[in-house]
Amino acid sequence: MWNDIKSNLSSARVYLLEFLIINLIVILLIIIIIGSFAIEAWLIALLIFFSIILLFFLGRKRKKELEDIKRTINNIRQNVYQEPEEIKLGKNLSILEGDIKLMFEKEKEDIENMKRLQRVRSEFLGNVSHELRTPIFAIQGYLETLLGGALNDVKVNKYFLEKANQHTVNLNNLLNDLIDISMIESGEMRMSFRYFKVDDYLKNFVNEMAPFAKEKNLELVYHPSNERLQLFGDKDRLRQVMNNLVQNAIKYTEKGKIEIFVEEEEKSGKIIIKDTGIGIPDEDLNRIFERFYRVDKARSRAEGGTGLGLAIVKHIVEAHGSKVEVKSKLGEGTEFSFRLKK
Numbered sequence: 001m002w003n004d005i006k007s008n009l010s011s012a013r014v015y016l017l018e019f020l021i022i023n024l025i026v027i028l029l030i031i032i033i034i035g036s037f038a039i040e041a042w043l044i045a046l047l048i049f050f051s052i053i054l055l056f057f058l059g060r061k062r063k064k065e066l067e068d069i070k071r072t073i074n075n076i077r078q079n080v081y082q083e084p085e086e087i088k089l090g091k092n093l094s095i096l097e098g099d100i101k102l103m104f105e106k107e108k109e110d111i112e113n114m115k116r117l118q119r120v121r122s123e124f125l126g127n128v129s130h131e132l133r134t135p136i137f138a139i140q141g142y143l144e145t146l147l148g149g150a151l152n153d154v155k156v157n158k159y160f161l162e163k164a165n166q167h168t169v170n171l172n173n174l175l176n177d178l179i180d181i182s183m184i185e186s187g188e189m190r191m192s193f194r195y196f197k198v199d200d201y202l203k204n205f206v207n208e209m210a211p212f213a214k215e216k217n218l219e220l221v222y223h224p225s226n227e228r229l230q231l232f233g234d235k236d237r238l239r240q241v242m243n244n245l246v247q248n249a250i251k252y253t254e255k256g257k258i259e260i261f262v263e264e265e266e267k268s269g270k271i272i273i274k275d276t277g278i279g280i281p282d283e284d285l286n287r288i289f290e291r292f293y294r295v296d297k298a299r300s301r302a303e304g305g306t307g308l309g310l311a312i313v314k315h316i317v318e319a320h321g322s323k324v325e326v327k328s329k330l331g332e333g334t335e336f337s338f339r340l341k342k
């Protein structure tokens with residue numbers, strides 16, 4: 001009982017100064033207005049008595065509210081609540097209740113996000129290890145076979161060496177793409193945007209790529225656009241985009257041609273890369289931009305692919321405030337395109 005009174009009063013301590021000031025003012029008024037000392041003494045005693053009672057009740061209320069808040073915070077800390085609706089404070093604390101609910105929701109969301117990121121990370125790491133293992137195992141296999149005697153077998157030795165070499169090339173591609181992905185992740189991929197003449201840019205690019213198409217007896221055609229058209233972007237990063245898209249087009253096309261166009265629009269230029277290749281099944285179309293996703297893993301590997309190219313392309317194009325579009329018909333061909341501001 002006594003402890004209770006003490007703790008309620010001590011919880012009202014925060015109001016003590018205000019109470020003292022009010023009491024002092026009232027006491028002064030009593031002294032000024034009332035002439036009789038005895039009545040003054042009585043009134044002052046009454047005043048102090050009722051002040052203490054008032055303080056007691058105020059303190060009790062405050063203590064209860066603080067306990068409510070403390071209990072709620074503890075419950076949040078111990079994951080008692082699943083939904084924000086379960087959080088209930090007294091009606092005097094309804095504003096605080098709203099804020100605590102918002103905080104709870106935000107916290108929950110942050111944790112979910114962190115868990116998701118963690119999952120993505122470990123999945124990515126798993127994929128990377130798997131992708132690294134494939135070429136390393138292959139190289140090891142060929143070298144061991146050669147050392148085990150095949151080196152002197154003129155029928156196979158060169159073939160094995162070529163195979164091992166192809167896998168070192170794959171390994172190198174993978175490392176380069178991983179470096180890009182990690183730069184993207186850490187936000188280190190600096191972009192430097194400028195206006196550039198898209199016609200000159202694509203002409204040069206196509207000249208450099210033509211030999212690779214020719215190796216596969218494919219035609220790489222550039223349809224010249226408005227010579228004066230200038231588009232806004234990072235030429236070096238766009239070069240990576242074009243490389244990936246055109247290399248894909250060459251890789252996944254057996255016969256026919258690869259065409260590059262620029263369509264001028266009111267506020268932008270649309271760069272289109274179109275091939276007459278194997279196409280992409282509908283159900284894979286929105287997954288090909290995921291890291292390591294390939295429609296046909298074996299084929300991609302055989303072509304030196306890493307499955308990371310389109311993920312990098314997507315990121316770079318999005319950093320230009322744009323997006324990559326893709327249309328494809330199985331067995332007929334594929335068209336990738338993206339817009340740049342003019």
Ligand SMILES: Nc1ncnc2c1ncn2[C@@H]1O[C@H](COP(=O)(O)OP(=O)(O)O)[C@@H](O)[C@H]1O
Nearest residue numbers: 248249252288294295300305306307308309310
């Ligand atoms: N022009 C294309 N024609 C057909 N399939 C394509 C084309 N471009 C990409 N793909 C498919 O999308 C997958 C992902 O492409 P990408 O990220 O560049 O990886 P990869 O290293 O395998 O080329 C490829 O494995 C392939 O299945």
Ligand SMILES: [Mg+2]
Nearest residue numbers: 248305309310
């Ligand atoms: Mg690729």
